[in-house]
Amino acid sequence: MTTETIKQFAAAINLKMDVDYADSNPSMSDPGWQANHYKLTFKKDGKQFSTFFSQGIGIQGEPEIPGVLECLQSDCQSAEYSFEDFCGEFGYDQDSRKAFKIYKACGKIKGKLHKFFGSDFYRFIKADRE
Numbered sequence: 001m002t003t004e005t006i007k008q009f010a011a012a013i014n015l016k017m018d019v020d021y022a023d024s025n026p027s028m029s030d031p032g033w034q035a036n037h038y039k040l041t042f043k044k045d046g047k048q049f050s051t052f053f054s055q056g057i058g059i060q061g062e063p064e065i066p067g068v069l070e071c072l073q074s075d076c077q078s079a080e081y082s083f084e085d086f087c088g089e090f091g092y093d094q095d096s097r098k099a100f101k102i103y104k105a106c107g108k109i110k111g112k113l114h115k116f117f118g119s120d121f122y123r124f125i126k127a128d129r130e
Contacts, residue, residue, distance in 0.1 A: 003128045004123065004126075004127050004128065005066075005129075006066045006069045006073065006124075006127045006128065006129055006130060007066045007130060008127070009123060009124060009127040010066065013044055013117075013120055014045075015043070015044050016042070016043045017041065017042050017063075017065050018041040019038055019062045019063060020038060020039045020041075021036075021037070021038060022038055022039045023037065024037055025037040025052040025053070026052060027105060028054060033054075034056070034057045035054040035055060035056050035057060036054065036055055036059070037052065037053075037054045038054070038055075038062070039051075039052055039053075040053050040063065040068060042116065044117075047116055048116075049112060049113065049116035053068055069127075070129045070130075072109060072113060073124065073125060073129070075109045075110065076110040076113060076124075076125060077125065078090075078103075079103075079106040079107040079109075079110040081103075083103050086099075086106075087099055087103075
């Protein structure tokens with residue numbers, strides 16, 4: 001059995017994404033990082049989910065659904081770690097408030113995506129990155 005890719009998943013559920021430029025990303029922990037910021041709104045089955053997204057200035061063009069979903073998938077999977085394992089995996093100090101804030105943000109985005117995708121959430125989590 002072939003595993004579904006993120007791109008196939010998005011097409012199968014008829015996922016749409018609106019892209020709007022943003023002056024900044026309130027979720028960014030490094031205000032000095034030069035990036036293009038966006039507010040993205042995903043739509044499917046009459047439901048909407050919005051989030052901020054940033055990509056380095058070296059990346060040309062607006063964000064596309066597969067790439068954004070891969071980043072969000074990574075955030076959701078990171079929320080599965082204990083805080084200690086999260087810090088070890090990503091090189092954070094366990095005494096860092098900044099690290100804990102990022103860890104909690106991953107859990108928050110996971111909850112929001114679970115609500116948005118509903119029964120398709122685990123399909124999203126298991127989809128292969130390209």
